[in-house]
Amino acid sequence: MDETNPPWTRPMPDEQFDLMRRILAAPSPVGLEGAMTYGVLKPYFESFAPDDWHIHQFKGHAGIVLDSHPGRDDLLKVMIIGHADKIRMQVRSIGDDGKIWINTDAFLPTVVVGHEVKLFSEDPENPGSYRTIEGGTVEALGAIHFADPAVRSGEKGIKKEQIYLDLQIHGENKKQQVLNLGVRPGDSILLDRPIRPGFSPNTFYGAYLDNGLGCFVTAEVARLIAEAGGTRQVRMLYAIASYEEIGRFGSRVLAGELKPDVLIGVDVNHDYVAAPGIGDKRMQPLEMGKGFTLAVGAIASEQLNRIIASTAKQYNIPMQRDIVGADTGTDGMAGVLAAVDCAATSIGFPIRNMHTISETGNTQDLLAAIHGLTRTIQALDSLPDPHREFLDNHPRLDQANPLNHQGSAKPDEEKPES
Known part of the structure; x- marks a missing residue:
């Protein structure tokens, strides 16, 4: 070295x-x-x-x-x-409208909203085999237009019970479309953010x-x-x-x-x-x-x-x-x-x-x-x-030495030479 x-x-x-x-x-x-x-x-x-x-x-x-x-x-x-x-999010339940309601675990609800995620689903027909679903985002309100005034102003926050995964499901039988994917309560969800070098020297960021x-x-x-x-x-x-x-x-x-x-x-x-x-x-x-x-x-x-x-x-x-x-x-x-x-x-x-x-x-x-x-x-x-x-070397505070006042309050570089 x-x-x-x-x-x-x-x-x-x-x-x-x-x-x-x-x-x-x-x-x-x-x-x-x-x-x-x-x-x-x-x-x-x-x-x-x-x-x-x-x-x-x-x-x-x-x-x-x-x-x-x-x-x-x-x-x-x-x-x-x-x-x-x-730390991970988990599927909690699946709504009739295709929303996948999730638990946020040790994340603040507000920090996950809008971010891309990966859902890892165990194959119901083949236990122990997992599949990955990409392209979904975590949401809570859908749009500012649907939020009450206190949320818009920041006086009121987002509750964890409002957080859901949006897989852009549309058309008929939305819940069944999700169920057909094999998504089930308990499936794990991770934020999808790779590690990248940061702007400042020697820094990096990601999830x-x-x-x-x-x-x-x-x-x-x-x-x-x-x-x-x-x-x-x-x-x-x-x-x-x-x-x-x-x-x-x-x-x-x-x-x-x-x-x-x-x-x-x-x-x-x-x-x-x-x-x-x-x-x-x-x-x-x-x-x-x-x-x-x-x-x-x-x-x-x-x-x-x-x-x-x-x-x-x-x-x-x-x-x-x-x-x-x-x-x-x-x-x-x-x-x-x-x-x-x-x-x-x-x-x-x-x-x-x-x-x-x-x-x-x-x-x-x-x-x-x-x-x-x-x-x-x-x-x-x-x-x-x-x-x-x-x-043999546990500290003994009863053997501590007395310490007296050190004198000058000036910074070390300003002390006169002895």
């Missing part, structure tokens, strides 16, 4: 950007994550993993885990988790950055560690989980099954500086383009955070401190939710417009996360005894 021009200061290479785009493009709504895990990530893992590494598969969900030292429970087990599941980006980062860390010769004292578990968007159920299964000693959730975060209308909430000023974020609070391990932060400082990798309160809100909670004793934390990358069709991110933040995690793993692997590092 060129230390004078490290990767996180440069544009993302085209080949790497294409990998990210393919991961994000995989249709993997909650419960149907196999397109991302088995269609994109498993083949990618297999393309670089040494022969003695192993991919764990599971019965109840489509999560996968790339294991660097299968069976070596004596090593420090470190699990990095991204989640493959995307479902949450959380294909965490899977992309996890996969790239695995590749870099494999290319560097692997680890000696650390058993790496590169995990791609499911069910995060409905309660982080998939990651807690992975933690419960493999019982990591260290767990790092990797997920998107918010660009609070750019978020409209929250200035009075005085959020931590996380910002896109200023590096990855590190969670402080909740179950975040101070020992693990110290190693990550020290490593980032050593290599001048940009990092932002994130305050998470009682819950990280990510798969970083998987260990405690699965009742597994592990040192855990969560890292992320600020994005804008989360849970919309135009989520926006910065490639240099991703590269900072990839290389920050890679260097952290190598730092853990170089410890004299990685297990004792976490057993």
Whole structure:
């Protein structure tokens, strides 16, 4: 690595950007994550993993885990988790007029109106076989002319019960036309927006950055560690989980099954500086383009955070401190939710417009996360005894040193020389 021009200061290479785009493009709504895990990530893992590494598969969900030292429970087990599941809309019912009424899940109703979508329908005559319907749009009112004055002025919003999918059905027996397609309640619907480079340098936008980006980062860390010769004292578990968007159920299964000693959730975060209308909430000023974020609070391990932060400082990798309160809100909670004793934390990358069709991110933040995690793993692997590092070094606030007032209120550059 060129230390004078490290990767996180440069544009993302085209080949790497294409990998990210393919991961994000995989249709993997909650419960149907196999397109991302088995269609994109498993083949990618297999393309670089040494022969003695192993991919764990599971019965109840489509999560996968790339294991660097299968069976070596004596090593420090470190699990990095991204989640493959995307928030999705679902068919709720079919109206006599051909409207397909849908649930909006974790989308605000107003952000989906007018957008193109893909509907994934299971063939009623051939269970387990799916078809794709394209060309439909999500609607609510049909036209401004049919909205009451309060909706026109913005005083009143759109309710989730008003949202429907329009397949432009017309003519006689409209409901039957939809039924003839095999569309049924429960069918998944995804926004149809590919990932594209943004206008500003090192940016990109599109749907479902949450959380294909965490899977992309996890996969790239695995590749870099494999290319560097692997680890000696650390058993790496590169995990791609499911069910995060409905309660982080998939990651807690992975933690419960493999019982990591260290767990790092990797997920998107918010660009609070750019978020409209929250200035009075005085959020931590996380910002896109200023590096990855590190969670402080909740179950975040101070020992693990110290190693990550020290490593980032050593290599001048940009990092932002994130305050998470009682819950990280990510798969970083998987260990405690699965009742597994592990040192855990969560890292992320600020994005804008989360849970919309135009989520926006910065490639240099991703590269900072990839290389920050890679260097952290190598730092853990170089410890004299990685297990004792976490057993013996819990912070002791009763041993904190007193801090006196520091004197001058002038900025450092204005202080006189001593």
